[in-house]
Amino acid sequence: MTSLFAINALLPDGWAKNVRLSWNASGDLTEVQADATPQTHEMQQQFVLPGMINLHSHAFQRAMAGMSEVGGDGPDSFWTWRDLMYRYALHITPPQMQAIAAQLYSECLRHGYTSVCEFHYLHRAPDGSFYPDMAETAKHVIAAASDTGIGMSMLPVLYSHADFKDQPLRADQRRFSTDVEQILQLVQQLDSSRSGQLEVGVAPHSLRAANLRQIRELAATVPAGRPIHIHIAEQQREVDACLAATGKRPVELLLETGLVDQRWCLVHATHLTKNEVAGIAASGAVAGICTSTEGNLGDGFFDLPAYIAEHGRFGIGSDSHVSQSPIEELRWLEYGQRLRLQGRNIAQISGQRRVGDFLWQACLQGGAQASGRPLGQLAVGKRADFLVPEDQHPNLQDLPAAELLNTWIFCGNDNLLRDVFVGGKRVVQGGRHIGQERIEREFAACMRDLRRL
Structure with missing residues (x-):
């Protein structure tokens, strides 16, 4: 299959009728023709829209999902969860990482993420x-x-310190230990694998784990145009520790380096001042919002309305993978703001009042930028990554295209996807991943071993 006919397709400017999508053997779109006539050999679909980009993932943490929801003797927080995660991470083997990641990625694909x-x-x-x-x-x-x-953007992480002021790593962080030279070696070793499906960037873990000297060196030496991601201002305790160590807040400190530009994705950025909100937006960087994980860990709320007002770019990620659904991520991104502000229909602008449409298109753009790959649009030169919703589901049957995203995101919990294409290849058919049975079997065997720990 090298083409598909969409009765309704979500193009960069909105929904269009009778669209032919054609792609080449490399998986890149070569034609996007609206008002076309279907050919006899072409598969026809009622709705087609671009696949979502998952801009933040720690794949191995999928194995922990649901296992940390037991209270301790004292107050629980991100920091007590982190200790459990460290203990878990000490035992996972490379083949187990692959089995866990395959399970995660197959789930992400079935729910609408086409890149991670x-x-x-x-x-x-x-x-x-x-x-x-x-x-x-x-x-x-x-x-x-x-x-x-x-599809993937692999981001080897620079992780040298346990806390601000270059505190030495703890024993339970020993698997993470890297310096700038080692990260650059990793990038060099992986560069031969780069393709239409794979990009390789870098990620200083955080200002706690990599100091500014290292971050400057890494940003200056990584190949031009590669994505750079960093955790920042996720927890109030982190902000307080940064203030105590440097006299500045994390985002403030990072922005003052002058390094942050469109290559960067600032993950979480939960605790911001008004000036930091404006600073991230002005830099052209992407804010990486991971609502399900931020809710699970008790991080707090990203200030989405203020950021939208500053024309900031943003996307979504599933992070610790307590959810693998972009629909849940987007729904709770909006609902979190409604709860915080006691209002409705927060994520919208004058040119797009439909909340679902605004969120989907904004996160496509932000996710594509953060990935460093040609994604997020049904347009010539972009990857042929797209979703085919189940138009016979009661929620979608006879639905006008203009209502699809709002209905999908804000109505019910069924997975409404039928088929998913990545690089022009159908990887989900009839709601099932093409390798689902084998992948689930290998994951189950992996989890039997890990649960014995």
Whole structure:
């Protein structure tokens, strides 16, 4: 199959009628023709829209989902969850990482993510030494992406310190340990794998784990145009620690370096001042919002209305993978703001009053930018990554195209996707991933081993 006919297709300017999508053997769109006439050999679909980009993922944490919802003796927080995550991370083998990632990515595909930015920091063996192949773990995660068909931006993570003022890493952080030279070596080793389906960037973990000197060096030496992601201002305790160590807030400190531009994705950015909101927007960077994880960990609320008012760019990620659905991510991005502000229909602008349409299109644009890949639009030169909703579902049957996104995002919990294409290849058919049975079997075997820990 090298073409598809959409009765309704979501193009960059909105819904269009009778659209022919054609792509080449490399998986890039070569024709997007509206007002076309279907050809006898072409598959016809009622609705087609671009696949969503998951701009922040720690794939191995999918194995922990649901396991940390038990209260401790004292107050629980992000920091008590982090200790549990560290203990878990010490035991996972590279083949287990691949099995977990394949399960995750197949789930992401079934729910509408067609690309993922993998913030990968489990580089070393459990004893803290590198594997003979320094890129061993990254290659297993990339193999899971290839196996499932999801596109990927692999982001090897710079992780050198336990806290501000260059505190030495804790023993339970030993698998994460890297310096700038090692990250650049990892990028070099992975560069030969770059393709239409795979980009390779970098990620200083946070201002806690990488100092400004390292971040400057990494940003200056990574190949031009590659994505750069960083966790920042996720927790109030982090903001307080940064103030105590430097006299400045994390986003303020990072923006003052002058490094932040369109290559950057600032993940979470939950605790911001008005000036920091404006500063991120002015820089051209993307804010990476991970609502399901931020809710699960008790991070707080991103100030979405203020950021939209500053014309800031943003996208969504599933992060710790308590959810693998962009619909849940977008729904709770909006609902969180409604709860915070005690209002309705928060995510909208004068040119787009439909909340679902605004959120979907904005997150396509922000996610594509954060990935460093040609994504997020049904347009010539972009990847042929698109979704086919189940138009016979009661929620969508006989629905005008203009109502599809609002209905999909804000009505019910059924997965309304029938088929998913990535790079022109159908990887989900009839709601099932093409390798689902095998992938689930391998994941189940992996989890039997991990639950014995």
